[in-house]
Amino acid sequence: MLKIQNLHASVEQKHILKGLNLDIKPGEVHAIMGPNGAGKSTLGYILSGREGYEVSEGSVDFQGEDLLEMEIEDRARKGLFLAFQYPVEIPGVSNMEFMKESVNAMREQRGEEPLSAAEFLKKAKEACKQVQLPLDFLKRGVNEGFSGGEKKRNELMQMILLEPTLCILDESDSGLDIDALQVVANGVNSQRDGKRSFIVITHYQRLLDYIEPDHVHILANGKVVKSGDASLAKEVEKEGYAFLGQDNAEEAGA
Amino acid sequence: MSQWLQQVIDRGQAIDDWLSPVREQALESLRQTNWPNRRVEAWKYTSLVPLEQLTLSSDSTKTSTDIADIEGLNSLDLIFVDGELQSDITAMTLPEGLHISSLRDAADEQKTTAKALFSQIKPQRHLFGLVNDVLAEDGVIIDIDADSHIERPVRITNLSTQGQESHHRVLVRLGNRSSVTVIEQGQGEQASLSTGFAEYDIGEHAQLEHYRMAMHTHKAIHIGGCHFSLQEQARLNSTLVGYGSQLSRVDVDIIHNGEHAKAKFNAIYLLGESEHFDLHSTIEHAVPNGTTEENARGIVGDKAKAVFNGRIHIHRDAQKTLAELNNRNLLLSRRGQINTKPELEIYADDVQCAHGATVAEIEEEALYYLRSRGISRSQALVMLNFGFIQELVNQMPNQALAHWLQPKLQARFAEMEVK
Numbered sequence: 001m002l003k004i005q006n007l008h009a010s011v012e013q014k015h016i017l018k019g020l021n022l023d024i025k026p027g028e029v030h031a032i033m034g035p036n037g038a039g040k041s042t043l044g045y046i047l048s049g050r051e052g053y054e055v056s057e058g059s060v061d062f063q064g065e066d067l068l069e070m071e072i073e074d075r076a077r078k079g080l081f082l083a084f085q086y087p088v089e090i091p092g093v094s095n096m097e098f099m100k101e102s103v104n105a106m107r108e109q110r111g112e113e114p115l116s117a118a119e120f121l122k123k124a125k126e127a128c129k130q131v132q133l134p135l136d137f138l139k140r141g142v143n144e145g146f147s148g149g150e151k152k153r154n155e156l157m158q159m160i161l162l163e164p165t166l167c168i169l170d171e172s173d174s175g176l177d178i179d180a181l182q183v184v185a186n187g188v189n190s191q192r193d194g195k196r197s198f199i200v201i202t203h204y205q206r207l208l209d210y211i212e213p214d215h216v217h218i219l220a221n222g223k224v225v226k227s228g229d230a231s232l233a234k235e236v237e238k239e240g241y242a243f244l245g246q247d248n249a250e251e252a253g254a
Numbered sequence: 255m256s257q258w259l260q261q262v263i264d265r266g267q268a269i270d271d272w273l274s275p276v277r278e279q280a281l282e283s284l285r286q287t288n289w290p291n292r293r294v295e296a297w298k299y300t301s302l303v304p305l306e307q308l309t310l311s312s313d314s315t316k317t318s319t320d321i322a323d324i325e326g327l328n329s330l331d332l333i334f335v336d337g338e339l340q341s342d343i344t345a346m347t348l349p350e351g352l353h354i355s356s357l358r359d360a361a362d363e364q365k366t367t368a369k370a371l372f373s374q375i376k377p378q379r380h381l382f383g384l385v386n387d388v389l390a391e392d393g394v395i396i397d398i399d400a401d402s403h404i405e406r407p408v409r410i411t412n413l414s415t416q417g418q419e420s421h422h423r424v425l426v427r428l429g430n431r432s433s434v435t436v437i438e439q440g441q442g443e444q445a446s447l448s449t450g451f452a453e454y455d456i457g458e459h460a461q462l463e464h465y466r467m468a469m470h471t472h473k474a475i476h477i478g479g480c481h482f483s484l485q486e487q488a489r490l491n492s493t494l495v496g497y498g499s500q501l502s503r504v505d506v507d508i509i510h511n512g513e514h515a516k517a518k519f520n521a522i523y524l525l526g527e528s529e530h531f532d533l534h535s536t537i538e539h540a541v542p543n544g545t546t547e548e549n550a551r552g553i554v555g556d557k558a559k560a561v562f563n564g565r566i567h568i569h570r571d572a573q574k575t576l577a578e579l580n581n582r583n584l585l586l587s588r589r590g591q592i593n594t595k596p597e598l599e600i601y602a603d604d605v606q607c608a609h610g611a612t613v614a615e616i617e618e619e620a621l622y623y624l625r626s627r628g629i630s631r632s633q634a635l636v637m638l639n640f641g642f643i644q645e646l647v648n649q650m651p652n653q654a655l656a657h658w659l660q661p662k663l664q665a666r667f668a669e670m671e672v673k
Contacts, residue, residue, distance in 0.1 A: 048626050051618070076628035088619045092641050101637065102627035109628070142623075158627060 001026050001197045002047075002067075002166055007058035008222075009046055016042045018222030019058070024166070027194040031208055031233060032201045034219035035241045040201045041085060043219070044170040048082040049075050063165070076102075077109040079165030083155040083172050090142035095154070098142045099124060103161050127160045130190070132183050148175040156187040167191070168199045173207035185210030205237035220244045256289035258306050259385075266388030272365055273357075276372050280387035283378060290381060299561040299593040300532040304501045305475055308447055311417030321411050321439075326654035329409035329437065330354075337412065337420025337448065338392050351402025351432070357393035357423055368395045371425040375453040376481040377536075380505050383479055386421050386449045393423030396436070400429035400457070407435035407463075407652065412450055414442025414474050424452035428460040430485075435463040435652060442474030442499075450478040456488040458512060463651055464492040466506075467659075470499040471529070479505040484544075486512030493650050494521040495659065497666070498529030498558060506535040510544035510572070520646045521550040524663060525558035525590075526670035532561035537579075539572040542602075546577045551642050555586035555670030565597040566607065573604045581611040584639050586670060632668050640667055 004022040008015070016039045024030055034040055046053050047060065049072035060067040067075060090098070103123070104114040115123070121138075128135055131153040143151050152172050159167055172184050188198065188211050200211055208216070208230065216232040217224045218241075225244060226232065266281050290297040321333055332354070333340045339356045348354060355364045376383045398404060412422055426436060440450055448470070456462045462482070470476040476499065482490055496502060508517045523531045537546045546566065554560045566577045583592045596609040617638065624634035643663060650656040 050622055050626075071631075072622065072625040073628050073630050076626055082626055084623070088623045090617075090620045090623065090638065093624075093637050097637070098624065098627070098629075101629050101633065102624075105628035105630070105633075162627065 001028075001063060003061040005059050007046070007060065008056045009042065009053055010056065011042065011053050016222055017046070020219070020223050022217065022224065024197050024199065026197055027192075028215065029192070029198040029200060029211065029213045031213035031216045032199060032219050033203065033205070033216060033233060033236055035244070036203065038219045039222045040219055041170055044082050044168045044199075044201060047075075047080065047168060048072065073105070076162075077106060080168070081159055081162055081164035081166065082168045083152070083159060083170060085170040085172075085174060087143045087151045087155055089144050089146070091144045093142050094138070095140055095142050096121075096124060096138040099158060099161055102158070106162055123161060127157045130160060131157045131187055133157065149177070149180040152176060152180070152184055153187075156184055160187065160191065164196070166197050166199070168201065170201045171203060172200075173202055173204065181207065182210060205233045208233045218244070256306065259284060259287065259289055262385050262388060269389070269391065271391065272360075273368075273372060276369065277388050280373065280384045284384050284388065287381060287384070296379075296534065299559070300501070300503055300530065302501070305447065308445060308475060310419055310445070310447070321413070324409075324654055324658045326657070327407060327409070327652070329407045332394055332408065332410045334392070334410070334412040334420070334422050336415055336418040336446075337390070337422040339394065349404055349406060351399040352404045352408075352434070353397040353399075354408070355395050357395060357425075358391065360395055364395045364397065367397050367427055368425050371427060371453045371455055372423070373453075375455060375483045375507075375509070376451055376479060377507055380451075380479055382449050382477040382503075383451050383505070386423060386451045389421040390423040390449075390451070391421070393425065396424070396426040396434075398428050398432040398434050400431055402429065402432045404432070404434040407437055409437040409439065411439045411441070412448060414440070414444075414446035414448045414470065414476070416444040417446065419447045421449045424450070426452065426454045426462075428454070428456045428462055430457040431459040432457065433461040433463075437465040437467070437655065438480070439467040439469065440476055440478070441469045442476070443472045445473040447475045448478070450476070452480045454480070454482045456482060456484050456490060458485045459487045460485070461489040462491070464490065465650070465652070465655060466492070466494045466504065468494070468496045468502055468504050468531075470502050471497050472499055474499045475501045477501070477503045479507070481507040481509070482517070483509050483511050484515035484517060486514060488512060488515040490515075490517040490519070491651060492517070492519045493646070494519070494533070495663075496521065496523035496531040496533060498523065498525040498531030498560070500528070501530055503532040503534075506533070507538065508535070508546065509538040510541055510546070513541050513543045516545045517547070519546070519548045520649060521548075522643055522646050522663070523550075523552035523560055524643070524666050524670065525552070525560055526555045526666070527558060528556070529558045534563045535565065537566045537577060539566070539568045539575045539577065541569075542571060542573045542575065544572065544575050544577075548579045549646060550581045551583070551646055552592070553584045553586065553639065553643065553667060553670065554590040554592050557587070557589045559591040560593070562592075562594040562611070563597070564595070564609070565599065566609065568598075568600045568602050568605055568607065570601040572602045575602065575605040575607070577605070577607045579609040582642055583611075583613040584642075585613055585615050636664060636667060640664065643667070
């Protein structure tokens with residue numbers, strides 16, 4: 001599904017990723033944990049194609065294609081989805097119009113007819129209920145005036161509607177209370193079908209109580225320093241990131 | 255005295271027709287006029303160099319006079335090619351209460367109407383208005399009887415073809431309590447110069463729905479104006495669309511001469527490449543109790559340049575005036591330029607006025623967000639940035655015209671790719 005080899009990347013001349021390796025097979029859930037500044041969010045942005053990040057070395061293969069050569073929208077159309085930590089507010093574009101456009105862009109990619117307004121509305125209502133957002137959120141501007149938790153649920157709703165093959169969740173648990181956390185976790189779990197893969201980026205182990213990962217990686221100072229199964233997350237929860245050593249922790253926190 | 259202006263005067267002096275007495279006044283004004291340079295406020299951001307350097311060919315083969323029909327508009331079409339009326343008005347069946355004649359072949363009665371309008375509404379300060387006064391030999395006179403409601407829109411189109419210079423005039427009188435829709439459309443791509451000025455006298459309780467489509471592009475130079483006089487309780491709803499060519503300029507004057515008149519003026523301009531569009535509007539509230547709402551919105555891409563100067567002048571006696579002026583711009587590129595200046599000049603003390611101007615840039619964050627959901631860059635740009643233009647298109651009272659214009663504007667916007 002996704003194979004990252006020796007990835008080096010910088011933003012504004014700052015070297016952030018320093019030889020990252022990751023191999024994700026279909027259906028797997030990988031958790032990426034690590035201290036602040038380790039490069040977790042950068043990884044998500046680079047995979048999604050955000051501008052301003054320079055890849056100086058390494059490769060990313062997504063379903064047999066060179067991901068780094070693709071336009072932002074093409075990555076999405078080929079099944080990559082990033083749930084943002086801080087989704088942007090776009091007043092003036094309704095959530096409904098936005099999601100209809102994106103769902104139809106995916107359908108076009110698959111050679112399917114675009115959905116009519118009525119067909120889309122039906123699907124959108126179901127997804128809206130699934131993430132427990134009131135239906136009037138469909139009519140509001142994209143993320144406009146949404147609380148932190150509502151934004152996260154709105155991201156999840158898009159994920160459900162777009163049916164991606166690889167979902168990257170960037171701290172989808174941050175700022176959520178326990179109920180909201182469960183809604184997000186249930187949403188993710190409902191999308192696990194043995195083929196769809198997930199990268200769950202999180203600072204805390206908490207979310208992983210609800211979304212059981214197949215693999216856990218600790219990212220520090222721009223690379224994976226330790227990998228293991230779900231028990232590694234529990235270890236981190238107990239011990240903190242102190243085992244990374246003073247040097248790493250300091251640089252990572254910078 | 256510039257060479258260009260001198261040849262206008264020379265040519266104007268040679269014209270001898272029934273409008274000569276009026277033309278003589280304009281000639282006299284032109285003789286006193288200095289050719290504007292960039293230090294003249296009205297031409298500060300618009301250079302006349304392209305006009306001075308324009309070389310016109312004498313090749314007079316006319317290109318096709320086909321004007322695309324607008325579906326569902328059902329208009330009465332008056333088609334000019336290079337300032338000469340091609341349509342045969344005598345062959346048209348006009349609705350009762352509507353009288354149309356050409357400037358060239360006007361009968362005595364229509365000449366009287368024309369003389370009451372010609373250069374009577376358009377302020378003298380417009381240099382190219384004077385040029386048009388002197389050189390416009392053709393045009394139309396539209397006269398609407400009192401209490402007549404003309405359902406079919408009147409569409410006046412002028413096509414500018416390669417190497418041609420043209421000057422045409424539109425004179426419209428709306429009798430008391432009458433109503434009509436007038437569409438003025440100008441088009442041209444190739445090296446040419448056109449001036450087109452229109453004067454409207456909107457009678458008491460009369461309603462004018464008006465559109466000016468300045469769709470000149472590339473090398474077609476156009477300088478023109480629309481000038482409206484509103485009598486008591488008159489209503490004006492006007493929409494202007496500007497495309498921009500190497501030099502495009504439109505001056506609009508809305509003059510409240512009667513109390514309780516209402517004017518709504520919306521303007522849209524979309525410019526790409528090295529296009530230039532200049533809109534100067536002046537609202538004169540000479541009497542009390544008038545209302546004006548003006549919204550000008552534009553998108554400027556690439557190396558294009560937009561100039562907007564919107565002035566509201568409220569005279570000492572014009573108490574209880576309500577006037578709003580707003581200009582919003584979106585700049586798509588670092589090399590593009592927008593010069594906007596709203597001006598309020600208020601001499602009455604009991605009025606409500608507001609004005610504002612903004613220039614925004616592309617929101618990269620939002621663009622990235624939409625693209626990360628599979629929406630193409632160009633579609634995302636339309637979703638993010640076309641809404642404020644769309645709003646004005648939606649406000650156009652004529653649905654057929656709005657439906658025709660909408661995809662044209664969107665296609666034009668899509669071509670204005672960000673550099």
